[in-house]
Amino acid sequence: MLSYRVDDLSCGHCVQAVTAAIKALDPAADIAIDLASKRVDVRSDREQSAVAGAISKAGYTPAFYEQDEAAAPSSGPCCCGSRR
Numbered sequence: 001m002l003s004y005r006v007d008d009l010s011c012g013h014c015v016q017a018v019t020a021a022i023k024a025l026d027p028a029a030d031i032a033i034d035l036a037s038k039r040v041d042v043r044s045d046r047e048q049s050a051v052a053g054a055i056s057k058a059g060y061t062p063a064f065y066e067q068d069e070a071a072a073p074s075s076g077p078c079c080c081g082s083r084r
């Protein structure tokens with residue numbers, strides 16, 4: 001299981017965009033996203049860095065969940081332009 005914290009994940013569109021990006025990398029991936037904690041769990045054979053690359057290519061900033069809690073960027077504008 002690969003876990004990421006994606007701080008710029010802010011709405012259902014973000015969830016769909018990240019899901020699509022990971023599915024494009026690995027169609028067999030099993031993806032669970034918790035918007036409230038901005039946590040993305042992925043069950044995939046791919047390298048952790050490859051999945052992180054797919055997430056950042058979609059326009060998001062993945063951090064590894066266990067580390068970087070304090071260094072994570074604060075939430076910016078949503079993909080759809082709304083702000084929290």
Ligand SMILES: [Cu+2]
Nearest residue numbers: 011014078079
């Ligand atoms: Cu969004």
